Amino acid sequence: MNEKHIIKISKFLSLILRHNPQKINLTLDANGWANIDDIIANTKHLTLTKELILLVVENNDKKRFALNDDHTKIRASQGHSIAIELGLAAKEPPEILYHGTAERFVDSIKQQGLIKKNRQHVHLSSDKNTAINVGQRYGKPRVLVINTKAMRLDGIEFYLSENNVWLVDSVAVKYISF
Numbered sequence: 115m116n117e118k119h120i121i122k123i124s125k126f127l128s129l130i131l132r133h134n135p136q137k138i139n140l141t142l143d144a145n146g147w148a149n150i151d152d153i154i155a156n157t158k159h160l161t162l163t164k165e166l167i168l169l170v171v172e173n174n175d176k177k178r179f180a181l182n183d184d185h186t187k188i189r190a191s192q193g194h195s196i197a198i199e200l201g202l203a204a205k206e207p208p209e210i211l212y213h214g215t216a217e218r219f220v221d222s223i224k225q226q227g228l229i230k231k232n233r234q235h236v237h238l239s240s241d242k243n244t245a246i247n248v249g250q251r252y253g254k255p256r257v258l259v260i261n262t263k264a265m266r267l268d269g270i271e272f273y274l275s276e277n278n279v280w281l282v283d284s285v286a287v288k289y290i291s292f
């Protein structure tokens with residue numbers, strides 16, 4: 115199966131598992147899991163088999179998807195816009211984390227801090243290069259440094275997704291170095 119088709123499946127899975135399961139009349143449970151057989155049965159416009167889905171999960175560059183123990187269910191590990199309880203335990207982050215954004219958003223972030231917009235969390239990374247890659251999806255990248263140590267001292271909780279993205283509800287301006 116060619117690379118293009120794999121990427122197409124990955125994008126389609128992101129769409130239905132993070133944002134719009136109704137598109138194929140799919141039901142996610144409260145924790146975001148969908149039956150793989152239901153996805154296959156309800157998808158008409160793409161060639162989809164269980165083998166292909168497992169291949170996408172395994173080879174995905176950012177490990178965006180997770181399987182349950184018996185490989186009957188799949189979910190997105192982060193990035194949802196729909197309300198999903200990922201069931202993650204709060205975790206102690208490193209003393210700083212990075213957020214990748216675009217130059218054109220910086221003035222607004224200086225006013226409002228980081229907000230989650232359409233998603234369920236603000237996404238942070240422990241790695242500067244990841245932040246640059248995330249930021250450049252929206253224009254000239256800009257990396258912000260987040261004082262997570264100060265946030266923790268103020269009682270703010272952090273969560274780590276299965277694919278190592280740090281998640282938080284919001285980041286006030288006072289914790290951000292521009």
Ligand code: HQG
Nearest residue numbers: 193214215216219222223226227228229231233237248279
């Ligand atoms: C910005 C990708 C103006 C924020 C990545 C970002 C990530 C503000 C954009 C995941 C703002 C939202 C999420 C404010 C935040 N004013 N702009 N007050 N606060 N922003 O895509 O973090 O490839 O929803 O800086 O790897 O960019 O899809 O969030 O630029 O983990 O798997 O508003 O998506 O993963 O954009 O990316 P997004 P994000 P995938």
